[in-house]
Amino acid sequence: MPELPEVETIVRGLHVEIAGRILRDVWVRRRDLRLPIPREFPERVIGRRILAVQRRAKYLLFRLDDPLRADGTLILAHLGMTGRFAVQTPPFPELGAHDHVVFLTDDGRRTTFSDPRRFGLLSLGYSDRLAEHPLLKDLGPEPLDASWTGEQLLGKVAARRSPLKALLLNQSVVAGLGNIYVSEALFRARLSPLRLGCSLKLVEARRLVRAVRDVLQDAIAAGGSTLRDYVQADGSIGGFQTHFSVYEQQDQSCSHRGCPGVIRRIVQAGRSTYFCPACQR
Numbered sequence: 001m002p003e004l005p006e007v008e009t010i011v012r013g014l015h016v017e018i019a020g021r022i023l024r025d026v027w028v029r030r031r032d033l034r035l036p037i038p039r040e041f042p043e044r045v046i047g048r049r050i051l052a053v054q055r056r057a058k059y060l061l062f063r064l065d066d067p068l069r070a071d072g073t074l075i076l077a078h079l080g081m082t083g084r085f086a087v088q089t090p091p092f093p094e095l096g097a098h099d100h101v102v103f104l105t106d107d108g109r110r111t112t113f114s115d116p117r118r119f120g121l122l123s124l125g126y127s128d129r130l131a132e133h134p135l136l137k138d139l140g141p142e143p144l145d146a147s148w149t150g151e152q153l154l155g156k157v158a159a160r161r162s163p164l165k166a167l168l169l170n171q172s173v174v175a176g177l178g179n180i181y182v183s184e185a186l187f188r189a190r191l192s193p194l195r196l197g198c199s200l201k202l203v204e205a206r207r208l209v210r211a212v213r214d215v216l217q218d219a220i221a222a223g224g225s226t227l228r229d230y231v232q233a234d235g236s237i238g239g240f241q242t243h244f245s246v247y248e249q250q251d252q253s254c255s256h257r258g259c260p261g262v263i264r265r266i267v268q269a270g271r272s273t274y275f276c277p278a279c280q281r
């Protein structure tokens with residue numbers, strides 16, 4: 001499942017490829033994704049120019065111009081488990097059963113949204129009402145925004161008797177984190193995934209915010225080099241998932257200098273957590 005760095009990589013790749021293009025036609029071949037694609041989807045987007053492709057949490061936001069609204073229309077997309085966008089140049093391959101939506105752009109190319117498992121979605125919104133959109137309104141701060149601080153994080157978790165692992169996965173505490181990067185960030189911050197939110201000190205919360213940001217930025221940097229291939233070819237994700245310190249590294253020696261620990265895998269709320277019991281306290 002794509003996490004925030006993968007979505008950011010895809011967003012940057014799509015922006016390079018399709019920002020500035022006009023949507024000449026849109027075919028909705030199948031509406032029943034995780035949420036049904038709105039019936040008015042084609043009429044709302046055909047003829048509009050794509051101004052930018054951006055991200056909020058794990059949502060892709062396609063900002064479109066709109067002569068009727070100064071602030072423009074938005075396409076919101078979520079990749080779910082298996083969703084992907086591919087920008088294709090003619091001669092086009094034949095469309096497959098999982099190519100649910102096809103966007104034809106004024107440069108003669110097409111962008112397909114395919115999703116075999118259909119946990120992804122495509123929806124509509126307005127740029128000036130983004131924060132109130134039903135899919136986005138409960139999302140917490142964006143972890144890569146410089147405005148997200150240890151004080152803010154502490155404010156969200158100080159009264160909670162849940163483990164840090166669960167709190168960081170909670171999208172209202174911080175948006176966009178998934179299982180992989182929560183394990184990696186807690187390792188970098190040397191905090192145990194079992195620690196309760198109410199036990200966190202300010203200095204630790206600040207360390208955790210830094211660790212989350214660093215691990216996401218490192219992953220984006222590693223993925224960025226392959227982003228052009230990503231959206232132009234078959235959608236396979238670049239090589240950055242091979243650099244994990246703890247995720248799926250059980251029984252390996254801890255990579256923190258001088259730590260004699262061994263990475264362990266435990267299950268929290270039905271999901272795997274990886275950590276070093278020796279240096280993560």
Ligand SMILES: [Zn+2]
Pocket residue numbers: 254255256259260261262276277278279280
């Ligand atoms: Zn260790």
